[in-house]
Amino acid sequence: MADLRQFDVPESVEPDEWRLSVTGAVRHPIDFALEDLTDLPLETNTDDFACAEGWVAEGLSWRGVRVARLLERVEPTDGSAYALVDGMDEGYACAFPLGRLSEAVLAVALDGDALPVEHGGPARLVPTGEAADCWESIKWVREIEVRETEPTADDTAKDVALSRLE
Numbered sequence: 168m169a170d171l172r173q174f175d176v177p178e179s180v181e182p183d184e185w186r187l188s189v190t191g192a193v194r195h196p197i198d199f200a201l202e203d204l205t206d207l208p209l210e211t212n213t214d215d216f217a218c219a220e221g222w223v224a225e226g227l228s229w230r231g232v233r234v235a236r237l238l239e240r241v242e243p244t245d246g247s248a249y250a251l252v253d254g255m256d257e258g259y260a261c262a263f264p265l266g267r268l269s270e271a272v273l274a275v276a277l278d279g280d281a282l283p284v285e286h287g288g289p290a291r292l293v294p295t296g297e298a299a300d301c302w303e304s305i306k307w308v309r310e311i312e313v314r315e316t317e318p319t320a321d322d323t324a325k326d327v328a329l330s331r332l333e
Contacts, residue, residue: 180255180307182284187273191250191313193241201289204275207232212272212293218301229293231274237311238269246315251322252292255307262318263294263303270295273308 187199209230216224243265250268253260263271271294275282282288287306294303 176284180284182289182307185255185289185307185309187237187290187308188310189237189241189313190310192244192247192315193313194244195241197237197241199237201275204232204273204290207236209275210272212274212295214295216301216304220301228278229272229274229291230276230279231272231290231293233269234271234273234292234311235269237273238265238313241313243313244315247313249314249317251310251312251314251318252305252308253310253312254287254305255309259305260318260322261292261303261305262322265313267294267296268311 185201187204188196189199190196210233211228211230213226213228216227248265249262250265251260251262252268271292274287274291274293275289277283277286282291284307287304287308290308292303292305292308
């Protein structure tokens with residue numbers, strides 16, 4: 168496995184009880200178990216993982232489900248434009264425009280092995296493209312809440328992530 172920094176797993180993280188809920192402004196809210204995700208078509212995204220703290224893990228190979236596939240199943244309402252992605256690590260969430268989130272991968276594997284809990288397993292959001300920032304890569308994703316209005320700073324972890332850099 169490439170050199171991806173590892174941090175302590177919060178006590179609130181319980182991978183054996185993991186489920187993903189896709190809720191909010193959708194026609195068909197769904198809960199996914201890990202088996203449900205791995206039954207969907209998986210794709211691989213290989214890229215360097217650069218953190219705002221200055222370190223880079225080169226050539227990580229994330230394998231998972233494109234978020235667009237999950238959104239197709241829940242059918243966001245016509246007015247949906249944003250989503251809030253929440254992890255099992257209490258208080259850490261990130262907001263995305265729905266179009267951008269659609270391109271992200273919900274990774275269940277890293278470098279050919281099941282995604283270790285230390286790196287966000289069983290499922291971690293991995294934004295793709297040039298605009299992706301490491302603090303947007305939500306570990307232990309438990310909910311994607313589709314919204315018609317943009318989440319506020321009080322809903323997200325952006326301020327928390329940036330304060331860690333100071």
